[in-house]
Amino acid sequence: MRALSIMRTPYSGFVLFSILLLLLPFTVANDYYFNVLIIIGINSIIVIGLDLLVGYTGQISLGHAAFYGLGAYITGILSARWAWPPIAGLLVALVIVGILAFLIGIPTLKLHGHYLAMATLGLGIIVFILFQELNFLTGGPSGLVGIAPMSLFGFTFDSDLSYYYLVCVFLLATLLLSINVVRSRVGRALRAIHGSEIAASVLGVNVSRFKVGIFVLSTLYAVTAGWLYAHYIAFLSPSSFGFMFSIKLITMVVIGSLGSLWGAIFGAALLTSLPEFLVVFEHYETSVFGLILILVMIFMPRGLLRGLEDLVRKLISMLRKDLKERSLTS
Amino acid sequence: MWGPDTGPPRHEYNNMTFEQQILQYLITGVTVGSIYALIGMGFNIIYNATEIINFAQGEFVMLGGLLTVSGMQLLHLPVPFAAILAIIGVSIVGIALDRAAIRPLKDASPITLIIITIGASIFIRGVASLIWGKEPYLIPAFSGEEPIPFFGAVIQPQSLWVMGVALIVVLSLRQFFGRTLTGKAMLATAVQPRAAKLVGIDASYMVLLSFALSGAVGAAAGIVIGPISMVQYDMGVMLGLKGFCAAIIGGIGHPWGVVFGGITLGIVESLGAGLISSGYKDAIAFVILLLMLFFRPQGVLGKSKGDRV
Amino acid sequence: MNPVLKTEGLTKHFGGVKALDQLDLTVRQGAIQSIIGPNGAGKTTLFNVISNVIPPTVGEVFFNGENITRMQTHTIAAMGLTRTFQNLRLFSEMTVLENVMVGMHLRSKGGFFTSALKLPWVFREEQRIRGESREWLRFVGLHDHTDQIAGSLPFGNQKSLELARALASKPKLLMLDEPAAGLNMRETQDMVQLISQIRDLDITVLLVEHDMDLVMEVSDHVVVLDQGRKIAEGDPETVRKDEVVLKAYLGEE
Numbered sequence: 001m002r003a004l005s006i007m008r009t010p011y012s013g014f015v016l017f018s019i020l021l022l023l024l025p026f027t028v029a030n031d032y033y034f035n036v037l038i039i040i041g042i043n044s045i046i047v048i049g050l051d052l053l054v055g056y057t058g059q060i061s062l063g064h065a066a067f068y069g070l071g072a073y074i075t076g077i078l079s080a081r082w083a084w085p086p087i088a089g090l091l092v093a094l095v096i097v098g099i100l101a102f103l104i105g106i107p108t109l110k111l112h113g114h115y116l117a118m119a120t121l122g123l124g125i126i127v128f129i130l131f132q133e134l135n136f137l138t139g140g141p142s143g144l145v146g147i148a149p150m151s152l153f154g155f156t157f158d159s160d161l162s163y164y165y166l167v168c169v170f171l172l173a174t175l176l177l178s179i180n181v182v183r184s185r186v187g188r189a190l191r192a193i194h195g196s197e198i199a200a201s202v203l204g205v206n207v208s209r210f211k212v213g214i215f216v217l218s219t220l221y222a223v224t225a226g227w228l229y230a231h232y233i234a235f236l237s238p239s240s241f242g243f244m245f246s247i248k249l250i251t252m253v254v255i256g257s258l259g260s261l262w263g264a265i266f267g268a269a270l271l272t273s274l275p276e277f278l279v280v281f282e283h284y285e286t287s288v289f290g291l292i293l294i295l296v297m298i299f300m301p302r303g304l305l306r307g308l309e310d311l312v313r314k315l316i317s318m319l320r321k322d323l324k325e326r327s328l329t330s
Numbered sequence: 331m332w333g334p335d336t337g338p339p340r341h342e343y344n345n346m347t348f349e350q351q352i353l354q355y356l357i358t359g360v361t362v363g364s365i366y367a368l369i370g371m372g373f374n375i376i377y378n379a380t381e382i383i384n385f386a387q388g389e390f391v392m393l394g395g396l397l398t399v400s401g402m403q404l405l406h407l408p409v410p411f412a413a414i415l416a417i418i419g420v421s422i423v424g425i426a427l428d429r430a431a432i433r434p435l436k437d438a439s440p441i442t443l444i445i446i447t448i449g450a451s452i453f454i455r456g457v458a459s460l461i462w463g464k465e466p467y468l469i470p471a472f473s474g475e476e477p478i479p480f481f482g483a484v485i486q487p488q489s490l491w492v493m494g495v496a497l498i499v500v501l502s503l504r505q506f507f508g509r510t511l512t513g514k515a516m517l518a519t520a521v522q523p524r525a526a527k528l529v530g531i532d533a534s535y536m537v538l539l540s541f542a543l544s545g546a547v548g549a550a551a552g553i554v555i556g557p558i559s560m561v562q563y564d565m566g567v568m569l570g571l572k573g574f575c576a577a578i579i580g581g582i583g584h585p586w587g588v589v590f591g592g593i594t595l596g597i598v599e600s601l602g603a604g605l606i607s608s609g610y611k612d613a614i615a616f617v618i619l620l621l622m623l624f625f626r627p628q629g630v631l632g633k634s635k636g637d638r639v
Numbered sequence: 640m641n642p643v644l645k646t647e648g649l650t651k652h653f654g655g656v657k658a659l660d661q662l663d664l665t666v667r668q669g670a671i672q673s674i675i676g677p678n679g680a681g682k683t684t685l686f687n688v689i690s691n692v693i694p695p696t697v698g699e700v701f702f703n704g705e706n707i708t709r710m711q712t713h714t715i716a717a718m719g720l721t722r723t724f725q726n727l728r729l730f731s732e733m734t735v736l737e738n739v740m741v742g743m744h745l746r747s748k749g750g751f752f753t754s755a756l757k758l759p760w761v762f763r764e765e766q767r768i769r770g771e772s773r774e775w776l777r778f779v780g781l782h783d784h785t786d787q788i789a790g791s792l793p794f795g796n797q798k799s800l801e802l803a804r805a806l807a808s809k810p811k812l813l814m815l816d817e818p819a820a821g822l823n824m825r826e827t828q829d830m831v832q833l834i835s836q837i838r839d840l841d842i843t844v845l846l847v848e849h850d851m852d853l854v855m856e857v858s859d860h861v862v863v864l865d866q867g868r869k870i871a872e873g874d875p876e877t878v879r880k881d882e883v884v885l886k887a888y889l890g891e892e
């Protein structure tokens with residue numbers, strides 16, 4: 001319980017989390033687990049951004065894999081075809097996708113509920129089809145190869161350990177920025193929009209501006225994650241960025257508790273590592289994901305993390321009562 | 331990506347004049363469009379009763395096809411019986427979906443409902459892949475495969491089946507909602523839930539019924555395209571989305587709009603695939619979907635309705 | 640004196656229903672003006688159309704002489720016009736304090752970039768927002784509930800909270816839609832107190848209310864609506880005795 005409430009005050013939680021990330025490699029024996037940790041970190045970056053959009057602002061996106069893919073493909077193509085340095089690729093990708101997300105976001109975020117869901121889903125599929133069909137750029141279904149390893153300011157991140165720390169730096173940066181945003185005038189406006197768009201606008205909140213703003217920010221996180229992924233895996237194929245991955249991202253947000261940044265990381269970690277550790281998952285993966293989504297929504301609509309928290313709290317208070325009663329009777 | 335293709339083999343187009351080719355694309359478009367219309371109707375039925383967009387609609391279609399295959403292969407039933415069994419089976423799945431996932435969540439937010447029905451669709455698909463595996467199956471054509479010549483183009487007999495079934499379903503739904511007491515009660519529940527309750531209509535039963543009916547219509551779509559394209563555990567994703575697209579083009583909830591929407595989409599897709607590039611065929615539907623949502627979310631035939639404040 | 644608010648020929652149709660019908664209305668600076676009328680008279684619709692939550696069918700709205708008919712709701716709010724809702728619209732998942740802090744949105748500037756980096760001035764601004772919001776909570780008597788979740792408050796407190804939230808934006812004109820509906824007698828008395836105090840804050844009030852005693856007690860001027868039309872207006876005493884008004888109310892019984 002203590003630990004959970006410490007996580008509540010964001011900066012002490014942030015420091016604890018940083019130390020945890022720093023020490024984690026010393027407990028990891030084998031390279032394979034590094035691999036998993038790195039992917040967890042990358043996914044966490046996307047999911048934090050998606051949580052700002054879905055959990056805090058209440059705007060669903062079923063197409064976020066597309067922005068992740070755009071980040072990966074733009075930086076991958078610049079590196080593989082024109083040998084651009086990674087940092088330049090990242091900047092270009094951020095600018096292109098930022099502008100794109102802004103232009104698309106304006107009409108898209110006027111939609112509500114199911115319509116928004118379908119529109120973002122459609123966007124995701126269109127982008128996916130482009131990844132597949134723009135052969136001369138993306139390599140099509142057979143994939144894009146020849147992406148250079150990550151190097152920044154003369155340092156090449158060629159070991160798993162160094163890449164792990166690189167991902168951690170970006171994860172912590174996104175986390176810190178997001179904590180600040182959430183606990184600010186902007187964060188309140190976003191949650192107000194979630195609560196009631198009309199009430200928010202009557203108080204002067206420019207609803208569409210904030211919705212588009214957070215949408216763009218969340219796509220920029222996804223682009224950064226895509227960049228880290230492209231230079232780590234060095235091979236891109238469209239299937240990593242399809243509809244199913246968008247759904248997985250949403251599942252991570254939902255599991256981790258809508259509207260909790262720690263929950264977002266928890267959800268990403270859980271759903272990324274589960275298939276790696278449970279062999280049975282291989283055949284049942286899709287159905288298990290589906291089942292998790294349904295069950296969490298029905299029984300723990302506040303998400304798994306908060307659901308568990310509630311449960312622990314209930315248990316503790318029950319125990320306390322029990323102890324009290326015993327001490328009274330004895 | 332997956333999509334039905336009903337035309338003759340590619341090389342046969344080379345022997346046709348341009349006009350004949352266009353005609354051929356139109357025939358294909360109307361056939362595929364009828365399927366989209368059927369699937370879109372499934373969306374409409376549930377939407378009209380609940381204002382929920384059921385993301386598992388495509389899975390109804392897939393189950394319809396695969397259950398028919400099983401009925402024929404395991405029980406050695408002739409197509410019509412296997413089909414009826416499949417339709418009943420999918421209706422039951424629809425009922426189960428309502429009971430298990432929708433009803434426990436009275437008054438849930440749209441986001442919750444979206445996630446739930448997506449969860450259901452993934453779950454159903456996952457289970458289907460366990461039962462039927464990932465390979466495609468073929469349902470034999472209902473009445474032979476001898477193409478019927480038509481002004482220099484050809485029509486597959488199965489295409490006639492598809493259009494015919496779509497027509498019959500549309501007409502019977504019209505009868506059902508316009509003439510029968512239950513049908514009228516279902517519409518009333520959607521339009522005036524409180525008033526409906528006052529006159530003694532059991533709203534939750536109507537919702538249940540809409541899921542069952544929607545399942546049946548979806549299954550019918552899956553069965554009639556079985557012979558044209560393979561049926562496979564993941565066919566529902568694309569078909570479901572395109573059915574939704576058809577409903578949006580026509581105006582969601584609008585009874586005739588969806589037929590118009592489906593056939594329009596089918597024709598545009600077929601012409602686009604034939605004349606421009608087949609790789610982008612699926613993208614066409616989604617570009618249309620986005621344009622509709624951005625500029626005319628109430629659909630071509632629908633009227634906009636004011637938000638209640 | 641110049642009117643704060645003026646409507647000209649304001650009309651709103653919902654299908655066949657004329658919720659507002661050629662309504663001309665003026666609200667004087669510094670007054671507490673009330674709008675009364677039977678259920679369905681179009682009072683809430685009037686508020687919705689003025690704040691452009693729904694657009695009018697025809698007609699114009701002027702605020703401090705400026706035509707705001709086609710402005711977006713948040714722009715209108717920025718000019719100093721805000722409102723409360725008949726069916727509460729609190730941000731029910733946020734705390735009581737946070738609700739009021741959203742009310743101060745217009746009077747602060749932190750944006751995405753500056754907030755993400757938590758620049759020093761953003762930090763100071765945040766403290767100012769927090770401090771002043773507490774004062775508004777004290778003003779409506781909710782200072783003991785700051786960290787409670789808004790949705791968990793009792794109904795009466797929720798009404799006060801919505802008022803505090805609207806006040807925090809320091810509007811020039813505040814439209815209150817049935818602030819006393821659902822309150823018990825003591826709470827209603829407190830609300831009367833509050834509304835009278837608002838006038839001293841240099842805020843003009845446009846009030847919709849069914850509680851006649853409340854209306855008579857606080858209003859300078861009363862307008863009576865029926866079926867979207869103005870059927871009478873004047874000071875509370877005159878309106879109370881007006882026969883047309885009596886008829887409109889009795890006809891409804």
Ligand SMILES: Nc1ncnc2c1ncn2[C@@H]1O[C@H](COP(=O)(O)OP(=O)(O)OP(=O)(O)O)[C@@H](O)[C@H]1O
Binds near residue numbers: 638656678684
């Ligand atoms: N969004 C809407 N769509 C259709 N009709 C509406 C809508 N909003 C209001 N109406 C109708 O317009 C008329 C005026 O409604 P309004 O809510 O403005 O009345 P009111 O004076 O606020 O009543 P009350 O005292 O009950 O709050 C009513 O007949 C109502 O049914």
Ligand SMILES: [Mg+2]
Binds near residue numbers: 725
């Ligand atoms: Mg009203």
